[in-house]
Amino acid sequence: MDITKRVSLGGVDKLSRVLGIFDENLNTIMHELGVSIRIDGLDAVVTGADESAHQAAEVLKNLALLSENGEKIDKGRVIYCIELAKEGKASDITKLSSGTVTITSRGKPVKCKTVGQKVYVDAIRSNTIVFGVGPAGTGKTYLAVCLAVQAMKQKQVDKIILTRPAVEAGEKLGFLPGDLQTKVDPYLRPLYDALQEMLGLETYTKLMERGSIEIAPLAYMRGRTLSNAFIILDEAQNTTREQMKMFLTRLGDGSKMVITGDITQVDLPDGKKSGLLQSTKILRGIEGIKIINLTAKDVVRNPLVMNIVRAYERADAKGEEDEKKTIKKDD
Secondary structure (H helix, E strand, O other), X not given: OEEEEEEEOOOXXXXXXXXXXXXXXXXXXXXHHOOEEEEEOOEEEEEEEHHHHHHHHHHHXXXXXXXXXXXXXXXXXXXXXXXXXXXXXXXXXXXXXXXXXXXXXXXXXXXXXXXXXXXXXXXXXXXXXXXXXXXXXXXXXXXXXXXXXXXXXXXXXXXXXXXXXOOEOOEOHHHXXXXXXXXXXXXXXXXXXXXXXXXXXXXXXXXXXXXXXXXXXXXXXXXXXXXXEEEEEOOHHHOEHHHHHHHHOOEOOOOEEEEEEOOOOOOOOOOOOEHHHHHHHHOOOOXXXXXXXXXXXXXXXXXXXXXXXXXXXXXXHHHHHHHHHHHXXXX
């Protein structure tokens, strides 16, 4: 049986922001939750099945609060709020209206766009070693670079070190043209881009020349002690167990480490186990180390990416289930 709920959206400006251009946000809510919504003055009147109508009302109420705090309401944020509402956590989205991670070189504030991102950022600020594990598009590397730049600006560290294993889609460095720097540049490009956005090209270039920023393949970390530095290991799913142990034991006084990766995208040769997967199992619960798992809900690229990630997750889960059935049948 359908029910009706009325939600006050406040003033005309707030109403307009919540509805979106050509009512895009409103249409998204109706499509995703299977309800109908009409505007009556400054109120939204929701009609639909009990649970769906309640969820839609919660979404509208919390989007209105977000808008009141000056936050932009786009389709991605609407879909994210709907996902939270389905879990009974729609009000969590209002936590994102407070606090800025950092400011880019062009004066643009960088803010967490999901609750998972906020948990990740808070963990980095309050722990020595943080693992950020999750699918592409969740902002793992970008937010880590933002916090590294902020730490350097606040003189909490003297140096930023960014590294990643040079393993990608089966390619080997020896087969690529050019000197070592030319060979590793394609692997490190996402790190260059994030740093340049945070610092501006001129400042970034000066810091690189001074050695205050170091970007190098993981092999270059061997035998070193990394002190007073903010160290980011990107694409850590492509480290071996030995490489991960080597990297973690480089930690020196006054340093902070962030390790990011996606355990569903391991490009290691057959027979090699991911160091990221092992480390997140054996290091859990150690004081000063935090493991944050980001999910498809934390994807902040085109909303379609969230659906792509979920489709692959379902396919992987089905594959594992089918494999178990086959093994059981053989037994």
